[in-house]
Amino acid sequence: MDLNFTTAEEEFRLKIRRFLEENLPKSGLGAGREGREDKAWLEKSKAWQRKLYESGYVALAWPKEYGGQALDPVCQTIVNDEMVRANAPYLPGGSGLGMLGPTLISWGTEEQKRRYLPKILTGEEIWCQGYSEPGSGSDLASLRTRAEIIGDEFVVNGQKVWTSGAQHADMMFCLVRTDPDAPKHRGISYILIDMHSPGITVRPLVQMTGDKGFNEVFFDNVHVPRKNLVGKLNEGWIVANATLFHERNMLGSATGSEQRFNRLLALTKKIKRGGRALTEDAVFRQRLADLEIRVEAMRFHSLRQLTDQIRGRNPGVETMINKLVGTELNHDLATAAMEAMGDYSMLAREDASVLDHGYWPYEWMFSLGLVIGGGTSHIQKNIIAERGLKMPKSR
Ligand SMILES: Cc1cc2nc3c(=O)[nH]c(=O)nc-3n(C[C@H](O)[C@H](O)[C@H](O)COP(=O)(O)OP(=O)(O)OC[C@H]3O[C@@H](n4cnc5c(N)ncnc54)[C@H](O)[C@@H]3O)c2cc1C
Known part of the structure; x- marks a missing residue:
C-alpha cells in the first residue's frame, strides 16, 4: 500500500x-x-x-x-x-457542482448537459435542492408536491421546506409526484424548475445560528417544460438517489475534520485548568486522543474511497459512512471546544474576551445541522445496516 x-x-x-x-x-x-x-x-x-x-x-x-x-x-x-x-x-454554486452536475453527467440528456453544466461551473446559475417537504424528510418517498402533465408542460403545486439557498437560486432540482396512484417510490419524477417562474414563493427560515440559510418554497400552478425531466417519467427515485449519493460524499471532508482538530488542539493548549494547559489534563488528553483517532480513521476512509474512484469501482455504503462519521465527528470536535472554553463559550463574537475569534459556538450550531441535513445519522445507520451489513430491514 x-x-x-x-x-x-x-x-x-x-x-x-x-x-x-x-x-x-x-x-x-x-x-x-x-x-x-x-x-x-x-x-x-x-x-x-x-x-x-x-x-x-x-x-x-x-x-x-x-x-x-x-x-x-x-x-x-x-x-x-x-x-x-x-x-x-x-x-x-456548491449544490450545482457537488450534487446536480454529477447527476446530470450520468442521467441528463445531451441537451440538458450542454444547457446547464457550463453555467454551473462558472457560477452563473445557482441551484437549490427541492426534496424535503413538511412530513417528508427521512421518509422522502412520501412527498406530495404534485406535477400534472398538461400538453408539453408539468404544472406543479405543493410545498418544499428546508431548501438551502433557495433565496439566491436561479434553478431547483426537484422531486415531484407524477403518479399519485403508483406505490410511493414509483410515482416520483425528477425535474428542473426555473426559480424565476411565476407562481413560486420563497419564504426564509431563520436557523439557530441566526442565518437565513434555508427556506420554505411554495408552488402555485408553476409551469415547467417537459424537456426539464431528468431520467424517465415516474422513475425519478433512482435519479434522486444518485444525487443523494453525491451530497453525502460532499458533507464529510477528512481534511475539514483534520483542520478543526488542529484548531481545537491550538485552543486547548492555551486554556488553563488547575494551573496547567488543558492538553496536560489526563482526562481531556484522552478525549483529544479519541478525537484524533477518529480524524485519522476518516483520512484513511477517504483515501480508500479515492482508490475506488481511481480504479472505477462502484462505491457501496462508503458514502453513508463518510456522511455519518464525518458530520458526527465535526460536531463532537466543536462540542469538545465548547466544553474546554466553559463559560467563555457563551460569549458573542464581538466580545473583547471571546476565545478563538468566536469560531466555535457558530461551528457547534452549524455542524449539528449537517448531522441532520442530507439524511440524519439514524437513516445513514439504517442504510449501512441493511445494504452494507445485510441486516433485516427496520420497520
Ligand atoms: C442544515 C440543513 C440543510 C438542509 N437543506 C436541505 C435542502 O437544501 N433541501 C432539502 O430538500 N432538504 C434539506 N434539508 C432537510 C433534511 O434533508 C431533512 O431535515 C432530513 O432529511 C430529516 O428530515 P426531517 O427534518 O423531516 O426529520 P424526520 O424525518 O421527521 O426525522 C425526525 C427524527 O426521527 C428519526 N427517524 C425518522 N425516520 C427514522 C427511521 N426510519 N429510523 C430511525 N430514525 C428515524 C430521524 O433520524 C430524526 O431524528 C436540510 C436540513 C438541514 C438541517
Whole structure:
C-alpha cells in the first residue's frame, strides 16, 4: 500500500497552494461557512468561483465537452484539500457542482448537459435542492408536491421546506409526484424548475445560528417544460438517489475534520485548568486522543474511497459512512471546544474576551445541522445496516 502522492501530484498541489496564497479574496467574503445570505456576498463569491474556474480549479474531473478538464479524480481531491487548508470561502454554486452536475453527467440528456453544466461551473446559475417537504424528510418517498402533465408542460403545486439557498437560486432540482396512484417510490419524477417562474414563493427560515440559510418554497400552478425531466417519467427515485449519493460524499471532508482538530488542539493548549494547559489534563488528553483517532480513521476512509474512484469501482455504503462519521465527528470536535472554553463559550463574537475569534459556538450550531441535513445519522445507520451489513430491514 502506498499512501504517498506522486511527484507530479505534489507539484500540482504546490501550484494550487501558490494560486490560493496569491488570489484568495482578502476581505468582504468571509472564510468558511458564515454570512451566506446577503446579495453582496453572493455577487463577490460568484466572482470568486468564476476566477477559480477560469484558472482551471473547478470540477477538474468533468468531461471536456461540458467545460471540465477530464483530469484524474486525485487532482480534484488535491484542490479540495488545499481549499480547506487555505480556509477558502465556500463556492456559491456548491449544490450545482457537488450534487446536480454529477447527476446530470450520468442521467441528463445531451441537451440538458450542454444547457446547464457550463453555467454551473462558472457560477452563473445557482441551484437549490427541492426534496424535503413538511412530513417528508427521512421518509422522502412520501412527498406530495404534485406535477400534472398538461400538453408539453408539468404544472406543479405543493410545498418544499428546508431548501438551502433557495433565496439566491436561479434553478431547483426537484422531486415531484407524477403518479399519485403508483406505490410511493414509483410515482416520483425528477425535474428542473426555473426559480424565476411565476407562481413560486420563497419564504426564509431563520436557523439557530441566526442565518437565513434555508427556506420554505411554495408552488402555485408553476409551469415547467417537459424537456426539464431528468431520467424517465415516474422513475425519478433512482435519479434522486444518485444525487443523494453525491451530497453525502460532499458533507464529510477528512481534511475539514483534520483542520478543526488542529484548531481545537491550538485552543486547548492555551486554556488553563488547575494551573496547567488543558492538553496536560489526563482526562481531556484522552478525549483529544479519541478525537484524533477518529480524524485519522476518516483520512484513511477517504483515501480508500479515492482508490475506488481511481480504479472505477462502484462505491457501496462508503458514502453513508463518510456522511455519518464525518458530520458526527465535526460536531463532537466543536462540542469538545465548547466544553474546554466553559463559560467563555457563551460569549458573542464581538466580545473583547471571546476565545478563538468566536469560531466555535457558530461551528457547534452549524455542524449539528449537517448531522441532520442530507439524511440524519439514524437513516445513514439504517442504510449501512441493511445494504452494507445485510441486516433485516427496520420497520
Ligand atoms: C442544515 C440543513 C440543510 C438542509 N437543506 C436541505 C435542502 O437544501 N433541501 C432539502 O430538500 N432538504 C434539506 N434539508 C432537510 C433534511 O434533508 C431533512 O431535515 C432530513 O432529511 C430529516 O428530515 P426531517 O427534518 O423531516 O426529520 P424526520 O424525518 O421527521 O426525522 C425526525 C427524527 O426521527 C428519526 N427517524 C425518522 N425516520 C427514522 C427511521 N426510519 N429510523 C430511525 N430514525 C428515524 C430521524 O433520524 C430524526 O431524528 C436540510 C436540513 C438541514 C438541517
